Amino acid sequence: MRKSVLLVTLVLMTMIWVTLLVADDEMVVPLGDITIEPINDEPKRSEVVFPHGVHFSYSCQECHHKWEGKEPIQSCSTSECHDLGSAPKTEDGKPVKDPELRIRYFKKAYHDMCIGCHKDIKKINKAMEASKASLGEKLLPTGPTGCNECHPKDE
Numbered sequence: 001m002r003k004s005v006l007l008v009t010l011v012l013m014t015m016i017w018v019t020l021l022v023a024d025d026e027m028v029v030p031l032g033d034i035t036i037e038p039i040n041d042e043p044k045r046s047e048v049v050f051p052h053g054v055h056f057s058y059s060c061q062e063c064h065h066k067w068e069g070k071e072p073i074q075s076c077s078t079s080e081c082h083d084l085g086s087a088p089k090t091e092d093g094k095p096v097k098d099p100e101l102r103i104r105y106f107k108k109a110y111h112d113m114c115i116g117c118h119k120d121i122k123k124i125n126k127a128m129e130a131s132k133a134s135l136g137e138k139l140l141p142t143g144p145t146g147c148n149e150c151h152p153k154d155e
């Protein structure tokens with residue numbers, strides 16, 4: 001009798017401990033739209049609504065390229081990632097050439113990635129349309145590349 005009480009207590013304690021461990025680095029994955037806010041002081045364009053779940057046919061690391069699969073995924077504008085609100089300049093005001101510093105500008109990071117991928121797919125579709133062999137083949141779905149499609153003008 002005493003043994004089984006001890007066992008139940010042990011099992012309960014282990015369960016609580018495991019729950020705490022999981023809760024400690026729990027990650028909530030947004031399945032629907034994510035509103036990506038600009039991080040500069042005076043944004044010129046409207047914020048971008050990003051349909052996260054529409055992109056889950058890709059690997060998570062395609063975008064969360066620093067993620068190693070265990071730790072919670074961090075925001076793109078985490079310190080020292082894409083955390084600059086304007087394009088970095090040298091002391092005499094010229095644009096910086098170092099690609100690692102340039103990509104810290106949040107706008108460059110998002111545009112290169114989002115527009116880059118959508119454009120690449122459009123190129124493949126153009127090549128498919130141009131090639132007679134692909135007649136009747138379905139074109140690949142892709143995303144927007146025009147400014148107002150991602151940054152809708154508020155009326």
Ligand code: HEC
Binds near residue numbers: 027
């Ligand atoms: C096409 C690019 C892309 C893909 C693929 C993608 N994500 Fe994301 N995800 C984003 C962007 C952009 C954000 C918004 C980040 C921000 O606001 O800084 C985001 C946000 C997140 C967040 C919230 C992070 C936070 O700031 O709290 C989590 C968690 C996440 N994604 C998990 C995943 C998982 C898991 C997968 C794979 C199933 C995945 N994502 C696939 C682009 C992507």
Ligand code: HEC
Binds near residue numbers: 048
């Ligand atoms: C690696 C490629 C890739 C990246 C990176 C990517 N997209 Fe896409 N995006 C796609 C594809 C493919 C589709 C079409 C999906 C479909 O219709 O099934 C799409 C669709 C979309 C759509 C239209 C969704 C709809 O329902 O019509 C929006 C808006 C969009 N993407 C925004 C973004 C934004 C904003 C980012 C950057 C944060 C981004 N995408 C990054 C590949 C990408």
Ligand code: HEC
Binds near residue numbers: 036048110144146150
């Ligand atoms: C595929 C979606 C997409 C397209 C197309 C796109 N952008 Fe962006 N843009 C973003 C995202 C995501 C951000 C970063 C988050 C934000 O600013 O809301 C951004 C940020 C910006 C910023 C910095 C924030 C601000 O408002 O000052 C400017 C300026 C901008 N975009 C202008 C443009 C212009 C001009 C075009 C057309 C040449 C364009 N964008 C096309 C997704 C897009």
